[in-house]
Amino acid sequence: MNTVVVGLSHKTAPVELRELLVVPDSRLGEALRRLVSYPGVKEGMLLQTCNRVEVYAVVDQVGTGYASVQDFFVETHLALSAERLLPHLYWSAGDRAISHLFRVSSSLDSMVIGEPQILGQVKDAFEAALTHNTTGVILNKLVKKALSVAKRVRTESRIAENAVSxxxxxxxxxxxxxxxxxxxxxxxxxxxxxxxxxxxxxxxxxxxxxxxxxxxxxxxxxxxxxxxxxxxxxxxxxxxxxxxxxxxxxxxxxxxxxxxxxxxxxxxxxxxxxxxxxxxxxxxxxxxxxxxxxxxxxxxxxxxxxxxEQNKEERKREAEKAEAIVKEEVGVMLGWLKSLEVTPTIVALRKRADKIIEDELHKALSRLGDLSPEKRSAVEGMASAIVNKLLHGSFVTLKETAQSANGSMYIEAVQRFYDLESSQSLNGTDSVEAAELDRADHHTETGK
Amino acid sequence: MTVLFFRFTLVLYFTGILLSLGYLLRRSEILSKSALAVAGLGFLCHSFALAAQILGSDHVPLVSFHKAMSFFSWSLVLVFLVVATRQGLHILGTFILPLAFLALVSAAVFPVERESLHPFFQTVWVHVTLSMLGTVGFAVAFVAGIMYLMQERLLKSKQFNVLTFKLPPLDFLDTLNQRSILLGFPFLTLGILTGALSAQLTAGSYLSWNPEQTWAVVTWFFYLIVLLGRLTVGWRAKKAAYLTIVGFAGVVLIFLGVVLKGGGLSTSL
Known part of the structure; x- marks a missing residue:
């Protein structure tokens, strides 16, 4: 499972091109549903502002994922030939894609660094994707995290402090x-x-x-x-x-x-x-x-x-602090993604089961007193058998669904049901922060 | 023990000055907060020292130059701590702390516990305390005046630097200037009245027109005119800033004159 971003922005494409790429709200649902119907695309979100058009997607394979999203771009914007469009596109995957989304949301990639609208625009894009059901566990987590990173950047750096209009x-x-x-x-x-x-x-x-x-x-x-x-x-x-x-x-x-x-x-x-x-x-x-x-x-x-001008210089200096925050948060996000991988989850579940067997056997055997070796091994065998039979179904399901679209959902569910350690990062604080962000003031400096 | 506390106080105030000067140049909240904390600690030390001095000796409080200056310095720091915590105006420390420090150093330079008036005149300390409180008001007005002129110059020359953002708005400084004088003036008035009363008790006349008394009366009229000028012909803003700077410079000169002449403080202001 990989996260990718493909798109163009004020840094790579002139406004004449960017304005041709905007998908009107009326066609947004159709576009999003089509995006996730491309081969290998599991989740997708379309972020469009006057300065950028980007697709964030969760894909099976990075290579085919890029190709699919590119096809999506070309087929969505029939008014533009592929030759005209493709040279302006940029793409990244994995930690770089995550970092990109965090930087965009925190307004570090904006034309005017620190401008407040981008946050609302990311939120809108996310809500549209939620409405049309094209996001899943990974994008949901990723975008919510991006919103909380943006909030952190705002409070911990002075990136948006001084006037730039x-x-x-x-x-x-x-x-x-x-x-x-x-x-x-x-x-x-x-x-x-x-x-x-x-x-x-x-x-x-x-x-x-x-x-x-x-x-x-x-x-x-x-x-x-x-x-x-x-x-x-x-x-x-x-x-x-x-x-x-x-x-x-x-x-x-x-x-x-x-x-x-x-x-x-x-x-x-x-x-x-x-x-x-x-x-x-x-x-x-x-x-x-x-x-x-x-x-x-x-x-x-x-x-x-x-x-x-002086304020802009000041913002650039503050941006360095913000970049450090982004870097740190990308690390946190990668940790979470790793926890979604199936093998470590199975290992963790196995370990937890073994620990329970060991503890319970210890308690039971000390109560039973002296047992003959045969009886002792029978008790031990029974404990293992019960646990293994109970878990067998979970293991099979996990392995089978790991590569499917909902794979990460099952992994997360197992982590929660069995209270596995790696599920620590899944607590709900981020969604609370995201909700707070909804109320955050975003007065406008420049129009969308 | 008292001396030790005074030394601690001096060291702490000096550290506070360094920190707040650093804050002037760099955008660091940590610097300003630590300046405030250090000044607060210095203030505690100072309070102990003052209290020990006043309670420990049999003398009536505040009749020596040393004690009067120490009290002046203490009150200034108190004003700074109150304004800085209530209004968040940390930059005030950059200006007030050096003043408080200098006052305390000058107190240390004249450590002799020479009582300038016969101790049985118990009213004298009231006169000194009130006059010093008046002077604190003028000192704050002076600092507000300096900050006003700095901010005014920065805005006029359109230099937008770190300082522009740290200095408070002009009208705030002007109000601070006005309020400080409004608070200082009644204290000075009462200080002069109680001084005259003491003089009557010691020398038999309210006013003998010696240089100290003359200058005290001149100062009183000066600030009266500054206050009236504001209300009637609009001596505010830049003009008020200049006037209060001149006024306070005058007050300092009078102090110096009195001290260098070797006379006691309590016969003057």
């Missing part, structure tokens, strides 16, 4: 000026997308009071409704600057809308309380000389980008 960077910087955003007022000048996104982030982080102004008063009314804020006339918004703790500016104007004097006046009105200004417009709408005004903190798009 412009709109979120604005929030992060605002929090360096204001400790509590809930009592702060945001003034949104213009209706640029990025500023709107930043405003939304600020609201999510507690800002309650939003003022909006755009040249088109109807538009600002609409936005005021969306953010539950107040629309103010564009002509007089400069007079309101003093009310704003945070100013987000993003208009299409080709000149400076806010000058040094405007901000100077605002700071004066605010009795020197700091004002935080974000200008994401290109060309800029806030005069750069505003930075010289005391207690005014101006950041333009380049400043935010620079901030993000």
């Amino acid at each position: 412009v709109s979120y960077a604005a929030v992060e910087l605002a929090k360096k000026v204001f400790s509590d955003l809930s009592a702060k007022t945001v003034l949104l000048v213009g209706a640029g997308e990025m500023a709107k996104l930043a405003a939304q982030h600020l609201i999510n982080h507690g800002v309650r009071q939003v003022l909006i102004t755009t040249r088109d008063s109807r538009r600002s009314q609409i936005m005021a409704q969306r953010f539950q804020g107040t629309s103010i006339p564009f002509e007089s918004f400069r007079g309101e600057l003093g009310r704003a703790d945070i100013l987000l500016c993003s208009t299409g104007a080709s000149h400076y809308l806010i000058g040094q004097n405007d901000v100077q006046l605002a700071v004066h009105k605010r009795m020197n309380r700091p004002i935080f200004l974000i200008d994401v417009s290109v060309p800029r709408n806030i005069d750069p000389s505003v930075k010289d005004v005391d207690n005014a903190f101006l950041f333009d798009i380049d400043d935010l980008e620079m901030h993000i």
Whole structure:
């Protein structure tokens, strides 16, 4: 029984190709069922995001498994010729496939390291496979483990700590000026997308009071409704600057809308309380000389980008810690897979039976006192016979089913029924962790 | 025994400083936690030493420069421990611990138990204690001011480094600055009043306008103006930070002046 992954990602294929490969939800069930009907494929899951399309499968033989999954890819995406598709595919098996899934789930293989959506996408892929009944003991365990590894990576490394999008960077910087955003007022000048996104982030982080102004008063009314804020006339918004703790500016104007004097006046009105200004417009709408005004903190798009770059570097450093976690967890997973092999299970069961026979004989013989050698060997023989006959069926079934699709299920069952030591790793903590993950916050940075 | 405890305290505070300086440069929670733990241990030692000194001797507490500085240092560390554990503001240690350490070292440099006033004036220790508590408030305001200016400069210059993330938000520092002065000021006021009362009992006049008393009154007016300025004309943020730094520097100079002149502490602040 082998685990394999075959697929392509942003690292191996351009977006023009990736977008052709997405299987729509309506066809997902059919695709999954077809996947497990290929020769040698026992279990299968299809993970698709905007950055990757991958098949995880449990197969009899690695070689035929690769071939089957490749066939699946080609036959699922008839719009693409095999010649165009195959050069972009990568594949791995065994520990490398497991490691790959763990790295993907932990967002170590993502375009933006540490982005939070991938976890939800892996979960979705797994649920789809569960719904269509194409997973089994191994994939179930593997994916649940991947989700718990991802959670561990998140809590034990700072891989997802700092902002890596412009709109979120604005929030992060605002929090360096204001400790509590809930009592702060945001003034949104213009209706640029990025500023709107930043405003939304600020609201999510507690800002309650939003003022909006755009040249088109109807538009600002609409936005005021969306953010539950107040629309103010564009002509007089400069007079309101003093009310704003945070100013987000993003208009299409080709000149400076806010000058040094405007901000100077605002700071004066605010009795020197700091004002935080974000200008994401290109060309800029806030005069750069505003930075010289005391207690005014101006950041333009380049400043935010620079901030993000530094955060990305930081994430890369944290990724090293995460890789170590992944490596460790792959080891745990391999240990579990090994425990599923039939021979060690039979040996363990045999040993356990022998131990029981020995213990019980010892007790019984000490109670019976002196026995003649014949009687003694008869008692011993009976004990062995009972145990052996009882176990015989289990041994036969195990050997017979070991190579079948459900083989690992029987092995696991035997391990549990007879409380064999190797079953230690099967306790339920991982599924509890996975359930917790369901509730984990995954706010979004980039769209799927 | 007391001396031994003081030495332990010094060693522990110094270790705490090294650890928190390390925390300033490296992103390691272990460093900050161990700095806190070491400072806490130092604080315990310090408490024992102070208690032994006050209870063990027949003298009234806190009338020597040594005891006053030691008490000042002790209160600073107490403030740090409270703020660091309650607000999670470990970085405060990087700034407060050196100050507390210096105060304690200066206490050690002047170990002479020279009582500056006749011991039968039992009110003097009240005056010294209150004045020192006022000074603790100003010292914290000073530290908040320094941190404010650092963070302000980092944000203005758009340098986003380890320090930017460790220093608290600007408005938090400004509030810390304001609250410290608000707490320190009443203590200083009471300290000056009880000082005047002591002076009346010893010298027969409330205020003799000697340099120490004059400077104490000047300090009091300075901080009064800083507080009023904030409320009326918006002397907050950067301006408040500068003012409190200047104010505290002045307080330190007065201390030095008093000590170098060889006069007792308790006749001044």
